[in-house]
Structures are given as C-alpha cells and as structure tokens.
Amino acid sequence: MRGKRNFHLLSQPEVIIIPMIDIMLFLLVFFMVSTIYMVHLNTLPVNLPAAQAARSETKPTVVSVTVNKAGHVFYDMDTKPTAGISERVKKTLAEKPETIFVIRGDRDTNYADITSVLDSLKAAGARHVSLAAESGKR
Template sequence: MRLRDRRSFSKPEVMIIPMIDIMFFLLVFFMLSTLYMVNIKTVPVNMPKTENAEMQARVNYLVTIKKDGSLYLEDKRIAEKDLLAQAQKAKQQNPNFAVVIRADKDMNYDQLMGLLDRLKGAGITRFGLASDAK
C-alpha cells in the first residue's frame, strides 16, 4: 500500500542562511569568551599614562616596582637578587628573553634606573616599560 506517488517527492534542500547565522553566533561567542580567559597576574600599581604605547602579547617576565621600591614578579613578591638570578637563568635558556617593568608613576627614577642597570649587568638586554593608555 503506497500513500504517495514516487514522482511527488521533492528533492531535499539545505538551508544555508540559518547555518551561517549559527556559525557567526558561535564565532562571536568564542571570540568573547577567549578575551576573558587571558589572565595577567599582576599587582595593582599607578602607572603613567601614554598615548602611543604598543601592546605586547608575549612577555617572559613581568616585574612590578611599587612606590616603596618593593619588587613583584607577576603577582608574587621577590627579592632583587632572586629576580636577577632567575632572569639570568631564563636568559641562558631563551636568547629572546625580555623583561617588562611596570613601575609606579610616583616612584624614584633612580630606583628604576638602578634595577635596569643591575638587570643589564646580569646579561638581560631586552627591556620594556609598561604604561596605561590615556
């Protein structure tokens, strides 16, 4: 017993528009979710504001100097001699090793230059100074 005629069947159609909408939705969802996955571990500090600073995505060491002169490697307090030893060891393993320094805008300039000088004495030649955008 046949209910329909074989010739009355239509060919199946693929609906492209709803599939494109779903793909764009997934693309936007994953783009927004990955923005919140990037977690930079730092200590809050008042950095100077600049207009023409460049953003660096790949940073080996992120060092923070607070107004009182205390040093932090990412979010952990560290002694200067330990920082220099770790940086020197990392430089031996990676020739493109770089240190980015986040310094308080009200700190003594002499302290910052002293740290840069001691890092250079330890063999570190690539530096970056971080700032906030205006």
Template structure:
C-alpha cells in the first residue's frame, strides 16, 4: 500500500516533466489540393492535344499501341483525300515522300499509322495500305478509338 501512495502522488515524479512525443503524421490536405489542381489542368488540356485531321474513327476493343517519338500518320477523310500528318498529299506522291522521310529519320523500320474515317470507302484505305506494302513498309498500323460500351 505504501507503494501506491508514493507513485500516485503529484510529488514531482517524471510524469509532470514529460514532453509530447514526436508527431509522425503526414498532413494530406496540401497534397490533395495539388492533385485536384493537376487533375483540372489535365482535363482542360487533354482535348487540345488531339493531332491531325478531324475524323470519325471506328471503335474497337483492341488495346492501344506504344507511341513512337513522332510517328508518321496517314489520314484518309470522307472525300478520299490523303494527309501525311497534317499536310494533304496525292497518292502518286505518297511513296516517294514517305521514303525520303524514313531515310532521313532511321530507315524503313519506321512505324506508320493509318487513320480512316469510318464512313470512308474501304477501297480508298486499302489503296493507301497497298501502296505502303508495295513500297516495302512493313510496320503499318490502323488507328481506331476504344469502344466505350
């Protein structure tokens, strides 16, 4: 009983002089604020990043391809016009122009993306792909949008 009365008394033991422990909690509020601001910035800027000729691309369940640095993109619009990146080009000028570009870059191993409006004539897109294949371009990919349903 003597021990209890000595330990519980307020007679200047270690209890009165104790410091508060180090607080090791992270304040999450500023991090959440920064993330929300970044989210808004990316939501606003994403529609501005679309490149090329406006087309209504078909939708598929396929996964997207890896992106090259600056891929060559051929686009075929509803009128049957062919565009190399954003510049209109005739079918007869297509192969010489592509060969010159790929030789200046890295060689014939360059990936070429073909985009075609989903309402464009199938034969027109196949004409473009046939010329690419005949010219020796083997890395040709069709571009689609991911199906949301």
C-alpha cells in the first residue's frame, strides 16, 4: 500500500498589500505629471502680440457695506455712519464698473435695514452684490 501524503497547509496565504500601494502611488504621480505636459501639447506655440485693449487679469474691487445692530450703514472703511450710500456707490461704479459689493449685516440687525441697503445698491446700479456670513458658527 502506498503511503498517504499530508497536504495540509501549514500557514494561510498572505496578500502583501504594501508593494501594491507603492505602485498605485507611483501611477498617481506619473499621471499627474504627464497631464500637466499634455495641456501645452494641444496648442501651437506662438508669440502673441501686445494690445492696448487687452484685459489684464486683475482682482475686482470689493467694497463692504456694513449694517450694525442699530441699523447704521457704514460704506467700506468709514468709521462714521453714511447717510446715503447711493451717491458713493454711483461714484465707485463710475470708476470701476465691475466692483463687488458685500453687505455685512450684524446678526441682530433688523431685516428691513438690510433690505433698504439692497434697494439702495440696486437703485445705484450695482450688479454684483453678495451677503457675508460666518461659516460653521450658529
């Protein structure tokens, strides 16, 4: 009679994952670097002429309009309340038409005060108006 062989595994097979992680990181870096150079391959290299009418990439002017708890309106960095902001807004828009106005209203400000500021900005011709808020705090 033939002898029986014992084919029991002594240990469980292991999957070594660290080399696979190394390869994945290498591939990620490779594709990130290669796509940077692909962007320039889609255009022909030329020397562009200079033009006076060309727009430069400038940051737009941001003007803050602050409404405090008492309903007083402060234009930009003024320390005294501004009586009517419409004239100041018109002057600012005449100089820089793409000005962005940010309304910063106190948490306890009356809603009607914020609405009157919005109406004043709209009447003065402001097109870019946003409301400021704190993130994450309640």
